[in-house]
Amino acid sequence: MDCIRTLQLLLLLTASGAAAAGQPLDTRGHDPDRTHYLAPRADIAPEIDGIADDEAWMTADWRPIDNIWLGGPLDAGDFQGRYKLVWTPQRLYLLVEILDDVLVDFHRDPLQQYWDDDCLEIFIDEDHSGGNHQYNHNAFAYHLSLDNQAIDIGTNRKAQHYNHHVTSKWRQTGDHVIWEVAVDVYDDQYSDSGANNQPVALHAGKIMGFMLAYCDNDRSELREHFIGSEHAAGDHKDRGWIDAGLFGTLELAE
Ligand SMILES: [Ca+2]
Ligand SMILES: [Ca+2]
Ligand SMILES: [Ca+2]
Ligand SMILES: [Ca+2]
Structure with a gap:
């Protein structure tokens, strides 16, 4: 009996494994030409301290944040940004390197006009469904303020803290900000x-x-300026906070 069960389990695992490997990516509900990031697994999770010397980061590729969603042409001295991703079974880890000539936090209340202060915005759609996520949790859009608080709009249609979803720390190194974030998905x-x-x-x-x-x-x-990692076509480029179809694809690699 046990042998049969083991065999059935093996067949099931083989079948699902084959299906996953051979299945083309379902891009319905997404804009065309999304980026595809292959994030390596970290044997040892990076330490979230704003210092990018963790071994885990060595194997991950940089990707630019270079699509202007709001604002005119951008000076290289005004903003430049790039990022890397790795993961462990518990969390997703993000390293961001930013050059920004002036760091500001005009609104001390993190729930007030937080998008008009310097902030990093992390968009995650756990099941890659795309679709509307404005007032639901089909996807999350965490706005990380310079005081490392994570704000998104809840199902009550109000901005609120999701600080317990993230660990965030940034630090200035030379003329760059090095920002490390660990995110619960x-x-x-x-x-x-x-x-x-x-x-x-x-x-x-x-x-x-x-x-x-x-x-x-x-x-x-x-x-x-509002600058994103994905190309947004058309006039209404600032729509990622509503439409998860703009998001790129993140694949967790071994
Ligand atoms: Ca670190
Ligand atoms: Ca700037
Ligand atoms: Ca700035
Ligand atoms: Ca979703």
């Missing part, structure tokens, strides 16, 4: 009022929606 069943939300376990082969953006303000009432 939650699926669309996440409940703002629930006490038992559990992050999903990550595994090799998992496909998620992901993109990154930076709101750059230096001296204005409203942010001067």
